[in-house]
Amino acid sequence: MFDGGTGTYLQKNGLEPGGCPELMNIEHPSIIGDMASAYFDSGSDIVLTNTFGGNKFRLKHYGLENQLLELNEKAASIAKKRAPSRCYVAGSIGPTGEFIEPLGSVSEKEMYDAFTDQITAIEQGGADAVMIETQMAIEEAQIAIKAARENTNLLVMSTMVFDKGPRGFFSMMGITPEDAVKGIFEAGAHVAGANCGNGIEKMLEIAAKMRDTTDGFLVIQSNAGIPSIKKNQIIYPETPEYMSDFYLKMLKLPINILGGCCGTGPEHIKYLRKTLDTFKSK
Secondary structure, X not given: OOOOOHHHHHHHOOOOOOOOHHHXXXXXHHHHHHHHHHHHHHOXXXXXXXXXXXXXXXXXXXXXXXXXXXXXXXXXXXXXXXXXOOOEEEEEEOOOXXXXXXXXXXXXXXXXXXXXXXXXXXXXXOOOEEXXXXXXXXXXXXXXXXXXXXXXXXXXXXXXXXXXXXXXXXXXXXXXXXXXXXXXXXXXXXXXXXXXXXXXXXXXXXXXXXXXXXXXXXXXXXXXXXXXXEOOEEEOOOOHHHHHHHHHHHHHOOOOXXXXXXXXXXXXXXXXXXXXXXXXXX
């Protein structure tokens, strides 16, 4: 079992609008540590580091690119120190926000080097695995997977984001869940899957398509529905109880690793842990 949303937790615990989440690893390490503990205490077997935007392209927006190694290593170290026995830390690697040539201005080597810098720093901080998450372009995901496999000893997971249209599910760059799974495994990842972008009902559909494509290990991390704004607050509609019924269906597919994404918190993970333990006991 994975954890819940990092951004959701930090926004409730001091992250200002427009602020850099990764800077909190240095300025507010106790908050980052408490987040890891909250998820471990709720039943997570794996907790993500606070490094989603920790690549040089994203950090450059905040003028923090020169602190890349410190920010990533510190994040992994904080989470690892809070990990109980037989629990693990996975480095969160989000998209760069850049496009590879010729569509964009970044070369494959520049992107490979950027991922290598971030992932090796996370390994030095003590992480056990890396989660290359919320990817939209299969080419970028594959470069990150290659960087992790060629430069670290970490277990490598990768997930993509899909939207449902008239022709079915596609990533922003036109990749289907089925092709994403094939491309992720072909690049050398140990675990493939999907996260973010959808509520639990659509994530179950994506999960089924992925399981029909492979016998490999799969991971699903769902949002707590699609958010709305009420009284200047972002509200995610799906309760732990509602999501639990769909997670039970995923367990039966089976999906090997479950967790939450945006809008989910420790309370979701606690309820999901009960669902998982009940399923395993039958």
